[in-house]
Amino acid sequence: MTDLARTPQQIGNLVRRARKKRDLSQTQLADQAGVRQETISLIETGNPAARLETILAVLAALDLEFRIVARRKAGPAEIEEIF
Amino acid sequence: MTDLARTPQQIGNLVRRARKKRDLSQTQLADQAGVRQETISLIETGNPAARLETILAVLAALDLEFRIVARRKAGPAEIEEIF
DNA sequence: CTATTTTATCGGAATTAGCGCATAATAGGG
DNA sequence: CCCTATTATGCGCTAATTCCGATAAAATAG
Numbered sequence: 083m084t085d086l087a088r089t090p091q092q093i094g095n096l097v098r099r100a101r102k103k104r105d106l107s108q109t110q111l112a113d114q115a116g117v118r119q120e121t122i123s124l125i126e127t128g129n130p131a132a133r134l135e136t137i138l139a140v141l142a143a144l145d146l147e148f149r150i151v152a153r154r155k156a157g158p159a160e161i162e163e164i165f
Numbered sequence: 166m167t168d169l170a171r172t173p174q175q176i177g178n179l180v181r182r183a184r185k186k187r188d189l190s191q192t193q194l195a196d197q198a199g200v201r202q203e204t205i206s207l208i209e210t211g212n213p214a215a216r217l218e219t220i221l222a223v224l225a226a227l228d229l230e231f232r233i234v235a236r237r238k239a240g241p242a243e244i245e246e247i248f
Numbered sequence: 249c250t251a252t253t254t255t256a257t258c259g260g261a262a263t264t265a266g267c268g269c270a271t272a273a274t275a276g277g278g
Numbered sequence: 279c280c281c282t283a284t285t286a287t288g289c290g291c292t293a294a295t296t297c298c299g300a301t302a303a304a305a306t307a308g
Contacts, residue, residue, distance in 0.1 A: 087231040090217055096233050107254060121296065123256055131265085131294060134173055134220055135213035145236045148170040150179050153230045190284060204266060206286055214264060216295085 087148070091128035093137065098126040100144045115143035170231070174211035176220065181209040183227045198226035 087093045101111050101122075108122040115122075116139055125132050125140060141147055170176045184194050184205075191205040198205070199222055208215050208223060224230055 085233045087233050088221065088225070090221070093217070093231075093233070100233075108256095109254080118297065119255080120257080124295080127256085129295080130216070130218040132217045133213070133265085133295065134176070134215045134217060136296080137217055138171065138173070141233065142171070142236070146233050147236045148176070149232045149234055150168040150170050150176070150183075150224065150229050151232055153225070153228045191286095192284080201267065202285080203287080207265085210286080212265085214295090216265060219266080 089128070090125075090130040090132065094126045094128040096146075097122075097140060097144065100146060101126075104144065111140065111143055115139045172211070173208075173213040173215065177209040177211040179229075180205075180223060180227065183229060184209075187227065194223065194226055198222045 085096065087096060101108070106114075108126070109119040112119045112122045115136075117136055121132075121136060122140065125137065138148070168179065170179060184191070189197075191209070192202045195202045195205045198219075200219055204215075204219060205223065208220065221231070
């Protein structure tokens, strides 16, 4: 489970994986994050213009958080981290 | 340097610190990130509705990146991480 | 294969980022 | 102190999220 989050797609994939690991539906996660199911759908599919506060709310609902770190050269495991 | 980024404010502060460490003005950073100086100003002051792609572009311009990790209990050093 | 859950999508309304252009306000150096 | 570089705001505009209320479409269960 790579936690690298350089693109909206990667973030969306990580959100989806974390949500499924907790056996939550988009609707359930949406409720906990205070947003709509539609919004979760957009985020998981990589909406690049999502609002920062929305992403943060979703991560918090999943007991996750961002960390800002020095950019590292992407290793083989991270290349094209689509799924 | 705490890289915890739970709120737009924390992210803004981290961006500002990283920018200054590199001796860049908002205008210079804006150019590198492909946005406007005003946008950098807003981000640094904690604009909660900033677009995700904008934040990612700014971080990339600073050679930084997000990582998504399990939320940890905020230690004493992170409490009220305003500056 | 059918029914139910889950996810993706639609129209409209409201809100707001980010752009262009421009200028106050603030900070810093000489 | 003053002048300059830097940062914070301003207005009009376009574009796009997000909300609301629903509903297709897709996936899963029975």
